[in-house]
Amino acid sequence: MALLDRSEWYGLARETNWTPRYVAENELFPADLSDPYGLPMKAWEAFDEPYKVSYREYVKVQREKDANAYSVKAALSRSKFYDSADEGYLSLLKLHYGAVSLTEYQACQAQGRMSRFSKAPGMRNTSTFGMMDEMRHTQLQLFFPHELVTRDRQFDWAHEATHTKNWAVLGGRHCMDDIMMTRDAITTSIMLSFAFETGLTNLQMVGLAADSEAIGDFTFSNMITSIQSDEARHAQLGTPSIEILIKNGKKAEAQKALDISFWRVWRLFAILTGIPMDYYIPLEKRHMSFKEFMHEWVIKQFVRQLNDIGLEKPWYWDMFLDDIENHHHCQQGGIWSWRPTVWWNPPGAVGPKEREWLEKKYPGWNDSYGRYWDVIIGNLLDGHEEKTHPNCIPVICNMCQIPVSNRPGPKWKARVYQLDYKEKRYNFCTPVCKWIFEQEPERYKDFETIVDRMYSGVIDPPTLPNVLTYMGIGVVSNGGRDGYDYSWINGYRKQAAE
Amino acid sequence: MANLGILSRFVGDAHIKVVNVDTEMSFAEVAEACKVHSVGLHVPNQPGKTLRVRRTTDDDSAQHFPATMKVKDANLRHLDCLDVYFV
Numbered sequence: 001m002a003l004l005d006r007s008e009w010y011g012l013a014r015e016t017n018w019t020p021r022y023v024a025e026n027e028l029f030p031a032d033l034s035d036p037y038g039l040p041m042k043a044w045e046a047f048d049e050p051y052k053v054s055y056r057e058y059v060k061v062q063r064e065k066d067a068n069a070y071s072v073k074a075a076l077s078r079s080k081f082y083d084s085a086d087e088g089y090l091s092l093l094k095l096h097y098g099a100v101s102l103t104e105y106q107a108c109q110a111q112g113r114m115s116r117f118s119k120a121p122g123m124r125n126t127s128t129f130g131m132m133d134e135m136r137h138t139q140l141q142l143f144f145p146h147e148l149v150t151r152d153r154q155f156d157w158a159h160e161a162t163h164t165k166n167w168a169v170l171g172g173r174h175c176m177d178d179i180m181m182t183r184d185a186i187t188t189s190i191m192l193s194f195a196f197e198t199g200l201t202n203l204q205m206v207g208l209a210a211d212s213e214a215i216g217d218f219t220f221s222n223m224i225t226s227i228q229s230d231e232a233r234h235a236q237l238g239t240p241s242i243e244i245l246i247k248n249g250k251k252a253e254a255q256k257a258l259d260i261s262f263w264r265v266w267r268l269f270a271i272l273t274g275i276p277m278d279y280y281i282p283l284e285k286r287h288m289s290f291k292e293f294m295h296e297w298v299i300k301q302f303v304r305q306l307n308d309i310g311l312e313k314p315w316y317w318d319m320f321l322d323d324i325e326n327h328h329h330c331q332q333g334g335i336w337s338w339r340p341t342v343w344w345n346p347p348g349a350v351g352p353k354e355r356e357w358l359e360k361k362y363p364g365w366n367d368s369y370g371r372y373w374d375v376i377i378g379n380l381l382d383g384h385e386e387k388t389h390p391n392c393i394p395v396i397c398n399m400c401q402i403p404v405s406n407r408p409g410p411k412w413k414a415r416v417y418q419l420d421y422k423e424k425r426y427n428f429c430t431p432v433c434k435w436i437f438e439q440e441p442e443r444y445k446d447f448e449t450i451v452d453r454m455y456s457g458v459i460d461p462p463t464l465p466n467v468l469t470y471m472g473i474g475v476v477s478n479g480g481r482d483g484y485d486y487s488w489i490n491g492y493r494k495q496a497a498e
Numbered sequence: 499m500a501n502l503g504i505l506s507r508f509v510g511d512a513h514i515k516v517v518n519v520d521t522e523m524s525f526a527e528v529a530e531a532c533k534v535h536s537v538g539l540h541v542p543n544q545p546g547k548t549l550r551v552r553r554t555t556d557d558d559s560a561q562h563f564p565a566t567m568k569v570k571d572a573n574l575r576h577l578d579c580l581d582v583y584f585v
Contacts, residue, residue, distance in 0.1 A: 330512045337540070372512055372540050379538070392535040394513040395505050395577070408512035408540065416505055416514045416554070416579050425577045427505070427514075451516055455503055455576070 010052055016121040017045055033117040033184050037250050046247075047120030047240045051233040058129050062136065065226045069140060072222045076147050081217060083151075087345055087483040088280040089215055090152070093145070094344035095280075096208075097158035099172055099272055101141040106162075108134035110180035110188050114237065118185040120244075123237060127189075130234030137227050144223055153477040157343040164472030167450045168271075168342060171401035174447060175268055179261045186241050190254060191261035194238025198305065199262055200269050202231045203297040207288075211277070214285050239309060246310050259314040260439065263432045266320065267327070267400040274328030275335070278358065279349045280483075289361035294324050316432045323430075325362055326413075329369045330405035337376075337390055338403075340479035341471060347483030348376070351491040364411065371409030380489045381496070393467075396449035398426040399433035421445060502569065504528070505579040507554050508536035514579065519569055525551045526565040532582040547584040554579035 020028045029035065035044070053061075082090070111134055114127035145158035161169050179191035205228035213221040245254040274290040288296070299321075306313060314320065336346045350358070350373045358365040379387040394403035395416060404427060406413040417428040421441050427449075428434040437444050450471070454462035459470050473479040506517045515535050519528050529549035537543050550562040558581065563572060574580075 333512055333540070369512075371510070371542070375538065375540055375542055387538060390515070390535060390539055392515050392517055395516050404514040405512045408510055410510070412510050414507060414512055414514055416507065418577075418579065425575065427577065 006052075006054060006057075010054065014122050014125050015045070016124070017041060017119075029117060029119050031184075033113065034119055035186050036184050037186060037245060037248075037253055039119075039244065039248050039250070041119050043244055043248050044118070044120035044123075046244060047118075047122040049122050049126045049236050049240055051126070051236055053129060053233070055129075058132075062132070062230075065229065066136070069223055069226045072219050073144055073147070076144070076219045079219065081219070082148060085217070086215070086282050088276075088282060088347045088349060089212075089217070091344040091346055091483050092276040092280045093148075093217075093220065094152075094154050094157060095272065095276065095342075097141060097145040097155065098161035098343055099168070099268075101138060101145070101158045102162035103172060103176055104134050104137040104141060106176050106181055107192065108138060110134075110192055111234065114185045114188055116185075118189075120240070122240070123185070123189065126234060126237055130230075130237065133230035133234055137230065140223055140227065144219065154343050154345070156476055160472065160476040161343065164476060165450075166341070166343065166471040166473070167396065167401065169472075170450065172268055174399075174401050175264045178443075179264055186245070187257050189237045189241040190257040192238070193235050194242060195258050195261035196265045197231055197235035198238060199302050200265055200298060202228065202235050203301065204269070204273050204293075205231060207277075207293055207297065208273075210287070211281060211285070214287065215281070239305075242309050242311060251310065255311055256439070258311060259316070260436050262314055263316065263320070263436065264400065266323070267402055267429075267433075270323070270328040271331050271335075271402070275332045275346075278328065278361070279332050279354075280347060283354055283357060286357070290328060291324055291361060316435075319430065319432060326407055327405075329362070329365070330407070331402065333369060333372050333408070334394060334403045334405055336482070337388065338394075339481060340389075340468060341473060342480045343473075343477060345480045345483040347488065348373070348486070349484065349488050350377075351488040352495060353491065354488070368407050368409040368411045377489055377492055380486055381492060385486070391464075393451060393454075395427050396451045397429035397433050398447070398449055398452075399428055399436050399444065401449055402429060404429045502574060503577055504574060505554075505577055506532035506535060507579055507581050508532055508541060509581070509583040510541045511536045512540060516577075521568070521570040523569050524565060525563040525567050525569070525572075528569060528580070529565075529582055532580070536582075544584045550583055550585050552581050552583075554581050 108131050111127045111131035115124045115131055118124050118127065142159055145155045148155040162173065179196065180188050183191060205224050209221045209224040209228065212224065242254045245251065277290040277293060303313060335342055336348050339346050355366060355370060376388050394405065396402065397404055404416045406415060417431055417434045419426045419428065419434055419437065422445065424445065426437060428437065448456060448458065453459045454467065459467055468474060468479060500521045501518050502521055503516050504519055506515045517532050517535055519531055529551050533549060552560040552562040
């Protein structure tokens with residue numbers, strides 16, 4: 001029997017709304033899981049996503065993608081690449097796998113919520129495929145690093161990170177729980193699909209695949225490309241939701257969901273992407289700075305999309321532009337200084353040539369972050385490695401869970417933004433994180449940062465070894481050390497000798 | 499005598515650090531306690547200069563605490579933020 005042309009049945013197959021007879025509509029689609037914006041069912045039936053695919057087509061394409069990715073994976077076990085790979089690049093991989101692998105599984109559940117609770121049949125259809133996409137991404141990003149665990153135990157964080165209370169993991173989980181695990185179907189589509197996937201990660205994956213290919217890691221490059229091709233499809237879920245909300249007088253609500261989620265994801269994204277691009281990738285392999293990437297690939301495209309869809313740039317846009325030039329530099333310093341608390345080996349990587357590059361890409365770098373590193377370099381040159389390890393902890397932001405930091409040196413801008421709510425003190429890194437808390441304090445008030453846990457008795461006694469064990473260091477693997485064993489200061493030794 | 503966690507906003511440092519102080523300490527001692535975690539680690543020393551401590555405010559205009567004043571007399575709360583700066 002000849003198959004019908006897809007165009008003859010596809011539209012009909014997506015019109016799967018029905019009138020429930022055994023339960024009320026609000027029981028089938030509870031507002032807090034389906035649509036707190038109160039739009040009628042008819043409004044959501046206008047949902048139309050651009051990527052249309054049938055299950056038959058989906059399976060065929062995914063099977064081919066998997067065959068390709070897994071054949072490259074088979075070659076990995078025979079490859080010598082990782083035996084001689086640059087330690088900075090290996091840190092990028094460990095950071096990526098630890099932060100991303102099981103976050104993909106969380107995303108699978110978020111897609112599942114959209115496929116069950118959305119009132120829009122088109123969304124339910126596409127997010128069903130999205131759910132399978134995310135499961136595939138989880139499996140790939142657990143399976144690939146598993147091959148590397150025998151070489152380096154730190155790769156085990158791909159599987160273990162999400163199950164620990166490491167400070168960096170708490171940061172990721174707090175954000176993901178907020179934007180994709182505890183929201184209704186519609187808000188999730190805006191926060192996860194539009195702000196996170198469309199705004200930031202989809203394009204980042206293109207850059208990451210190019211970087212890893214340039215370094216010669218075709219395995220990782222192939223895997224990321226395979227994942228990105230799925231993201232490009234299911235990332236489209238948010239746009240129709242926003243269009244429908246705007247059309248039905250809910251622009252302010254859509255804008256607020258965007259403003260909250262874009263900032264939340266940005267704060268993590270800069271660490272996950274900005275630090276590796278500007279510090280972990282060897283200088284001769286860097287094709288652009290993080291700032292250039294953000295302006296070329298994220299800002300230009302994202303602003304165009306906002307204009308097209310009818311939303312405004314987030315109210316904190318000027319702060320965001322400033323943060324692009326600052327946040328990841330501060331956190332590179334902090335992560336390196338408190339390196340025993342992380343599961344990768346962050347290289348300092350600010351030798352004379354790297355600093356020249358940083359100054360060129362970020363004019364004024366030397367007069368700010370450079371002053372901070374000058375003290376560290378001085379200690380290392382004097383043989384006082386022990387003076388590069390702080391004996392205290394930085395205060396952690398009660399929203400993004402990242403150390404409160406800002407520009408050091410003469411351009412000093414470090415400041416904590418505090419709020420007292422119901423007799424408890426909350427600390428924030430920026431006015432934006434504070435604003436997010438103020439939008440719904442009851443939602444956020446009970447979560448304790450690592451610092452809060454040290455004072456509330458959760459980590460008892462709050463000694464450094466105990467804090468490290470609490471965070472999974474020495475349990476899953478050893479904590480971090482300088483990725484290059486301080487060889488990056490040799491350039492300064494040479495300069496001093498000349 | 500009691501321990502109090504305060505936030506050290508040390509001039510020139512990138513990070514706001516948690517420093518434990520004793521309520522019997524003078525602010526000169528608080529300044530030294532904060533200095534240990536910044537100077538020579540993330541901030542260069544400024545020999546010959548004196549350190550002062552004041553409450554952190556939006557416009558950085560608070561009067562500094564007298565060096566001999568005790569922490570217990572300053573009505574500080576857990577995780578209050580203090581500026582520590584050279585003059």
